[in-house]
Amino acid sequence: MNAGWIFPFIILGGALQTCGAAMNGQLNKSLANPYLASTVSFLVITFFFMALFFAVPHPLPTIANLREMPWWAVFGGLVGAVQVFAGLTLVNKVGTGNFMALTVSAALITSLVVDHFGWFRMDIHPITLTKLGGAVLLITGVVFITRR
Template identity: 65%
Template structure:
């Protein structure tokens, strides 16, 4: 990690904390809009307007033809994959609670991330599984089991 990038970890932590808030906010959005598809569209419309505005303010760099030619077909599906999580938050966070919802989300994300790292999927640099990573995953599974039970 770049020594001048001391903001990276705090920003990731902020993003994680805000994800919990976002799940609860989206749950209320769905509760009051009633239709989960409309609530999802509202949520994503705001995201789209935000990033379109940010692109207008900071239009550079733009991709080259070479960049676009090298783009894997599955790279553009990331937002749709993220939509599954948003829809789950909209429809399920009020049923299970924010703690278990985020706990299951984080645990599932971490375990799948370890597999992505281990196998180098999606062109990620491979980071093999080891005892520490497996034990850490098991501790997360144990922790979310306790949170969900109590």
């Protein structure tokens, strides 16, 4: 991917995350069962990526890649499923603004901690006063957004 498209693609993903939460909330409302709605949501994702994999099957992992993979790496999707389930069941109760404000702030603050300590084999990026100030501003913004 061209480096000039990285930030716009990430921004698009963030914007679509808001749309996805609202869409999943409606899916849950229509199907009346959050477990069925989650299953439908993930089946669509699974078929989409299976089609992409069959269209572009290379590269494939080597035995060395698989041996070096940490045991917890395969659970990233399951962790993401918690967010999808939360969106399915809660976005209609709190609204997309509140839901995304809380989601994004929790993700950003957690990411600062993950980067600071290098968890999950991430490169270490220490928390600075500037980053800490940004987190405080973020939390302040969330308080304003979520107030009724």
